[in-house]
Amino acid sequence: MMPEALAHIVDDDEAIRDALAWLLRSRGVPSRAWASAEDFLRAYSPGMQGCLVLDIRMQGMSGPELFDRLLELGCALPTIFLTGHGDVPQAVSAIKKGAFDFIEKPFNDNELADRVIDAMRINGKHCSQAASIATIESRLNSLTQREREVMERVLAGKFNKVIADELNIAMRTVEVHRARVFEKMAVRSAVELAQLLASAGMKPDQGS
Amino acid sequence: MMPEALAHIVDDDEAIRDALAWLLRSRGVPSRAWASAEDFLRAYSPGMQGCLVLDIRMQGMSGPELFDRLLELGCALPTIFLTGHGDVPQAVSAIKKGAFDFIEKPFNDNELADRVIDAMRINGKHCSQAASIATIESRLNSLTQREREVMERVLAGKFNKVIADELNIAMRTVEVHRARVFEKMAVRSAVELAQLLASAGMKPDQGS
DNA sequence: GGGCATCTTGCGGATAACCACAATGGTCCG
DNA sequence: CGGACCATTGTGGTTATCCGCAAGATGCCC
Known part of the structure; x- marks a missing residue:
């Protein structure tokens, strides 16, 4: 019924994807990895649960571009950005748009895992809230x-x-x-x- | 009656203070400058209007420390941070706490002035909203x-x-x-x- | 003690809301 | 055409709300 809550990792570096997946698994967080923003976007559905971990710089569509696209689609998944370039304007822009966090590489494993877990929890709250709003809207309709x-x-x-x-x-x-x-x-x-x-x-x- | 809306500049570098004051004056924005966070804090009153432009790194209390202190005091002035160090964690933290913007030095004059003007406008909206809430609260009381x-x-x-x-x-x-x-x-x-x-x-x- | 604010209650009536029962007319669809 | 859905209206009665008029009881401060 309720789709599984996953940490959706989007990074074009396979080594990073594997490292993140391993890290999260060790903390009991199920995840799924995507090699490009385009891949994720194709698989995206509004019913997705969990959170996003997006690399900033990727081949093709960048993390922020994917984020913007998802916002247009009404996606409310808490999103954590990973960056290796200390890009302040990009960080400021992302947080202003509602990103959950913006973390510089190299990141501290425990810290990142904690943030992902926080994001998953937030998503849970959003879901129950969204559900009650959906109920109200269907009644209005x-x-x-x-x-x-x-x-x-x-x-x-x-x-x-x-x-x-x-x-x-x-x-x-x-x-x-x-x-x-x-x-x-x-x-x-x-x-x-x-x-x-x-x-x-x-x-x-x-x-x- | 209504105190003048000012851009409150807090920076320990006199050259920056003067440059900012001149820049804002040229755009019709009245400002007042303070040489330290402590100076501003002493002069602060809850009735202050306008916005804040805070340097990150200062002798004594830093910009973010001042910001935190003001938040505790219930200050709602839109705050723009200026930094010369590309400090992503600090930027993320500030924006999450509700800072209006976080701009790297060297900044583009026009851009900064525009942001200050935006902040002043936001403050105006906050004020009228706060006023009506205050009315309601006094009635409740x-x-x-x-x-x-x-x-x-x-x-x-x-x-x-x-x-x-x-x-x-x-x-x-x-x-x-x-x-x-x-x-x-x-x-x-x-x-x-x-x-x-x-x-x-x-x-x-x-x-x- | 007198003034003031607060909480309390009763009576009776005007107004508004709520509801069951009953019915008419229109649209759209299989 | 019959059925489903919607908008419409009436009658008559019950319940709730809203109010003016009047008044008793406390408690506090000058």
Whole structure:
């Protein structure tokens, strides 16, 4: 069901790939290695779990380029960059974009393994959070247009009467839609609804 | 009233301080320079506006040390670090802690000035946001203990009747407290209250 | 003691929300 | 065409919320 969480290593140097895989295995972290950014990208699916360990400089697509591409794809895997060149601008850029860490080679084995383990743990948290947000979004998507219109106004604190006037429908109709919204969103009051959406980081005026 | 927004330059090299001040002045950015982290810290007040430009390596307290100290003090000024040593770990650490940028010397004048201007603008946004949060917190602080207890339960979506049972008081009393909460928080419904607190990034179960 | 803030409660009524039962009309699809 | 889904509306009744009016009890400070 749930795909295995792996440390995905992307490096064009086979010696490094093997060393990393061995290091992580010795710490109980399952990993899989890829010889190029392109290879990883081909295998990438949004359901992937775990973390990424990317070399900065590679033949073909670089680590940062791969990272950017993945961000566009909505990938949220915690990413650790490895660099041998002390490149400050690249490090700053990567971290600003949300990379998990940026480590210079030669790296300390234990330190890197610790960071990878931290990243795996973070990914676990992200997953459960993402899952609940996905649930909320699927519920939102099950709402009809009319229900959405009513929900917006309910969240704006308007009375059914006012909503009815705005939408040019009877108050009774608003009540029906309102009840449907609560039912579909699995809440029992407008307050709960507001908090549910807030917990998912959603403003009351934006859909999914 | 509102203190002037300044680019606060902290560097122990007078030549750099002067050059930065001149550069920023030429771009219309008012600045003030400090010869050491200690000097700045003595002058620091939570009401300061603008941004920080910190040298990494200084006599006495270093830029990152000052930054850490300021974070402890709750300072939210956007901070730009200047370094001449290509120190990746320090850059990564600074950005992770929320530094605005980390720039290597020798820097491009225009680029740095642009970043400072960006930082000043960000600070402006932070300020207006902080102001509205402060307003909300002061309103929260004006609530009495009982009112807070009632508010928590209202935000939990509970009926007045249930709240009354939980607090062992009459429903009418709950109504009074409830009305008082709405009045003090300047909202007209529980939904608005939930959204007000959510907008301030507050969970319904935590005070200020 | 008097003033002030807080917590408390009751009564009664206006307004809003919630709901079951019942029904009409439209669209889209197999 | 029958069924599924959606939007719509009405009636009538229950429950909750919101409020003005009124008032009793504490506790604290000058």
